[in-house]
Amino acid sequence: MKRRISAVLTILASVALATSAGATLIENNTNLSAEWTRMPARVAATDSVDTILYNPAGTIRLGEGTWIMAGNQIFPKEYSHTKDGVTHKTTTLTTVVPDFFVLKNGTRWSGFTGFGVIGGGGSLEYDNGIIASSAKALGKSTGELLTGTALPEEVMSVWMGVYAGGAYAVSDTFSLSLTGRMVYGVNTYEIDGGDLLDYEKSGTGFAPIIGLNYTPTPSLNIGFRHEFRTKVEWEVDTIDGAAAPALTPALGEKGATSRKDFPAMTALGVSWKATQDLTLATDVSYAWHDDINWEGGEEGLDNGVELAFAGEYAIKPTFKVSAGYSYANAGVDTEDYSTALSKNAYHGLSTGFMVEPMRDLRVNVGLTKLFYEKDTDSHGITYEKDLWIIGTSVQYKFQ
Template identity: 20%
Template sequence: MKKLTLMVAFSMLLQLAFAGGLLTNYNQSAQYIRMLSRNAALEIDAVFYNPAGLVKMEDGWHFAFYSQTIFQTRDIDTQFPTLNSGHYEGETTIPVFPDVYAVYKKNNWAFSLGIGPVGGGGTAEFPAGIPTLEVPFSLIPGQLAPLGQIDPALAVNSYDLEMALEASSTFWGIQLGASYAVNDKFSFYGGMRLVPSTNTYEGVIRNIQLNGVDAATWLNGASSQVATMAGNLNALAGVPDVLAPILPTAGEYTLDQLVGAGQMDPVQQGQIEAGLQLMGLSSEQIDAMNLNQINGAYVQAAPGFASTAQTLSGTAQTLTGTATQMGDKEVKTKQKGMGFTPIIGFNITPNDDWTFAVKYEFKTKLTLENETDVDDMGLFPDGAESSNDIPAILAAGVGYRGLDWLEAQLSFNMYFDRGVHFGNNIRYSTLGAQVHRDIESNYTEIALGLQFNVSNNFAFSVGGMRSKNGVTPEYQSDFSFSNSSYTLAGGIMWKITDKLTFDAGVLNTFYQDDTVAFSHAGVGTYNETYGKTTTSIAAGISYSIF
């Protein structure tokens, strides 16, 4: 059985965005997890969702800490015909996904701080690997098929390998800003988010096998056998030169007669007969041939023997060169960078019942630089830089609080993915083609959240969200894929005291499977289907000092 372990968290490749666009984590509070719609929030998590609305909080200090536990599964089903298995399952578990908020409100001003992972935050584990990394090895038996025609004992019937790559990716967001109320109805916000980002990768590819044997050992052994065959054929191509000295006196004799007369030893006889058999002659025919006839047959066959020997010599060298590539490989690197996100926001509260809010996050320019210790795979050259920009976001919300027992919020997000360069599709790059990961339209989300106030200090909430990506088939691959989805959420709010509040919630995202067609030379067109689900459980407290 194949043992293939792959743990991956490429921020550019296997992106770990859990509730948000292609790269952004929008799940930044327990209130969000229980409602899904917070763009018109006036509570402390408005630091992230509606910072201009913070001026509606009471004067004083406000603090909050929330944490989520996130589970995500990924399923990849491929029809690529040479793989040992076409089904791959991935799993991501994040025990702690924290958010910290602090607000100081005084008169018309509110100053705020927010800290949380705005991108990444976890590790993805694929116990069976992913197709793109396994495909090259799965093609080896087919590529070596001609060896079986040379000698059936050299036929390659199976491959096997182990891969292990453990990676982590965290893009922290440290947000500072100030909100100002122009009057009772209108306020605005200006702030900046620092995004210190780190990816780490440590992994190996090892124990590559062919026919259940170490691949390098097997290839070197096959090379030795093929080289021996080439030497034997070269020797047969030289038979006319060996026979030339004795032809004038022994041309009419058979091989048996020559051996009997002591003019040829049995080993030479066996080698000459083996060559004649390669020409398709039977033992009876060979026994009846004299040396002149044998020499004539070899003169005609010698160029073919020499040409085949040359081909086999090249094959032997190729096998030896391939064997050197089958050794264990290791990668150990870290990528680091810093980005900055300017943020502005506006909040309008025409009366106590309604809230209208808009927030715009500018594109985060982010460049990551490799700090590489080992890179046998050639993936992370030391000192190389790569762009990992985070798209701009437009967030708008409407909140209604006109009933004592009900609060409703409607939120809309647009992630400006078309303004970001996502590079080339890794699957095609492995085939030597350059196919850009195009975006057809921007990623959008629309969510409705309802909070039912059972009493003055207790409420439960529900929420629903529709997310629609705008990627093209050229964007998708097993390294990085995006699925449109539906999300459902629910939870509670318990106001323990006037100053202390507890929030908890759970959400589940149901992604729509996406099937993409690929083309591979020698294999043709095949389909690959991507699917995933995400579950998040959150809890946290907020505390105020009036």
């Protein structure tokens, strides 16, 4: 039992760096909408309600009116780690990653509210267990590895963001925005079906988001936003199971608090209308891990980055097709990977379409495939990931 307790501690220490089941970076999602899944460069977008998420200062350029948007993403996936010819994998399907927003525009102002999944989303279940591997995460310097220790585990993680804000057009070409976002996070761990450990914690925090949009010419648009770091205090909601008494000093008793922030992010994008029918766009998104407080878990992290390029072609005004490429590096060294969820760099390919079946009604369908780089750490554990993102959304403008 003592060895199993040590394995549980090692597993939980390792997943501290990677508890977001679907995040494109360590914690921050960039796949915030169905529009992203078909055209991943969205930071300079001004054509959809999802600009609330990517380019809030650009919401004004949609014109006067009131819109609603509802969307969802599905994650078919296979994550695995292999050592000595034995593979531990999860294929848990995530089917509900929702978002919903309302936007109201006047002549020179906009106001908006809504919610979406800003980090993680979904769960991972390893039926044949995971290898307890991260001695470094426990602060050990010996490189000790609990070889052969594999415990069935289920991990669930999600960060929800609730938004309220608005934008103002300073001039015909320049607008500013201010958004308040409340963050709510939940992490759960079940080991041996909860018999050995059933653990859940949740946390909340609040931080502002600022943005600007500049349109120097009718064919060129520049978008910028900065999401400030969100200070999040977590509280243990549940700690049960046979191992709970022994683990309580390390994990905290029910009601105990700890700190794990949601990182700041800066994003810059450019959109160019190359012809009447063709739009090209590019983005860079940068997640700041320098100033987060994870009670030591952030040590050794680099900042994360995602680059994206995309194009959209209007076959006709009511039907547009799009495609794009993205690359992301979360900023985690291979030696710090969690066997429950590694953070391999990836190359992504996206495609999809937008159709307006009737006036003021718009439907987006997108598909993104993330091609993760295969990594092997110094213990001989090989990490592989395979992920699809399927996005759909419906947007309606009220007359």
